[in-house]
Amino acid sequence: MKAIEEKRSIITFEEEEHLYHYKGTRLSSVTSALKPYFPFDMEGQLYRSAYQVLFGQDEWKKIMAKTFKYDYKVDLDVMHEALEPMIDWDELLATRELIREEWRMSGVRGTEAHLIEENKLYAAGEFFNHRTKRMQPVIQKAKDYDNQSVALNYYEELEDGCYPELLVHTGWDAMQYVKDGKVTDQEKYDEIMRDVLPGQSDIVCFETIGDERFVDIYDHKFMKREPRKYYNNKALPPLDKFKCRNDKIQKFECQLGTYMHSLVKMGFTPRHIDFIYYKDYNPEDKKIFKLKYRPDLIESILEDFNNRKDI
Numbered sequence: 001m002k003a004i005e006e007k008r009s010i011i012t013f014e015e016e017e018h019l020y021h022y023k024g025t026r027l028s029s030v031t032s033a034l035k036p037y038f039p040f041d042m043e044g045q046l047y048r049s050a051y052q053v054l055f056g057q058d059e060w061k062k063i064m065a066k067t068f069k070y071d072y073k074v075d076l077d078v079m080h081e082a083l084e085p086m087i088d089w090d091e092l093l094a095t096r097e098l099i100r101e102e103w104r105m106s107g108v109r110g111t112e113a114h115l116i117e118e119n120k121l122y123a124a125g126e127f128f129n130h131r132t133k134r135m136q137p138v139i140q141k142a143k144d145y146d147n148q149s150v151a152l153n154y155y156e157e158l159e160d161g162c163y164p165e166l167l168v169h170t171g172w173d174a175m176q177y178v179k180d181g182k183v184t185d186q187e188k189y190d191e192i193m194r195d196v197l198p199g200q201s202d203i204v205c206f207e208t209i210g211d212e213r214f215v216d217i218y219d220h221k222f223m224k225r226e227p228r229k230y231y232n233n234k235a236l237p238p239l240d241k242f243k244c245r246n247d248k249i250q251k252f253e254c255q256l257g258t259y260m261h262s263l264v265k266m267g268f269t270p271r272h273i274d275f276i277y278y279k280d281y282n283p284e285d286k287k288i289f290k291l292k293y294r295p296d297l298i299e300s301i302l303e304d305f306n307n308r309k310d311i
Contacts, residue, residue: 170262
């Protein structure tokens with residue numbers, strides 16, 4: 001692991017530990033900030049998945065209907081008590097661990113697939129923007145880390161084109177202390193930047209038309225199964241006020257929406273947000289999900305996150 005950057009005014013990212021820093025200060029990321037609003041019972045889901053494997057999908061559906069009245073959030077102790085006479089406990093635990101390892105490897109495969117797509121973009125040198133139907137040049141910035149912020153003022157310093165794995169952050173208020181590519185008040189700039197939420201989007205496209213600089217954000221999502229909408233599963237407050245669901249599609253909308261919101265606050269005009277789902281990690285079998293940019297929702301998330309942090 002490289003030494004944490006202490007002098008330059010940049011956010012750094014190290015892939016191995018998946019950590020962001022600004023001048024020695026560890027930063028929370030956008031994805032970590034969103035987790036409390038989209039709770040996921042990992043151990044509970046591991047057991048439920050293991051039961052489904054052992055019983056088979058058709059039999060599991062019958063059990064869920066007859067025994068648990070389709071309550072997929074039934075307490076695990078209640079589930080174990082009802083099902084223990086019907087299965088071998090050691091086999092259940094072994095199946096659970098096999099599924100856990102499968103999930104871990106899914107993350108590894110996803111990381112590898114992202115890297116392949118990024119390298120393909122750089123090798124091609126241009127990107128076909130599927131929304132505008134126009135080609136854009138791929139911009140490659142020199143980096144000393146696995147990733148890092150590539151400009152002090154993105155709006156003024158980043159030229160039009162496609163930026164793979166662009167590191168975006170919520171430090172738009174720090175832009176007032178930047179002029180001609182230099183920080184004018186280091187103390188105030190650092191104070192803001194030590195408190196930002198960074199993140200990385202797989203593809204960010206900038207395009208100037210007239211007096212406006214438009215931005216499109218696209219993200220690769222490599223998963224075994226297509227994400228679905230769960231209308232009966234709500235995200236936690238304050239997101240519930242916006243009818244926000246607790247599912248992957250809505251979580252991606254909040255994640256990519258936060259990146260978009262940051263760039264809008266820096267001066268860009270929002271245009272398109274999509275994520276591209278690759279079925280079972282196959283780059284040739286994909287589906288585009290169009291998302292909405294919801295600034296009121298994003299502002300609510302950021303306000304609540306800051307309030308939680310100050311408690």
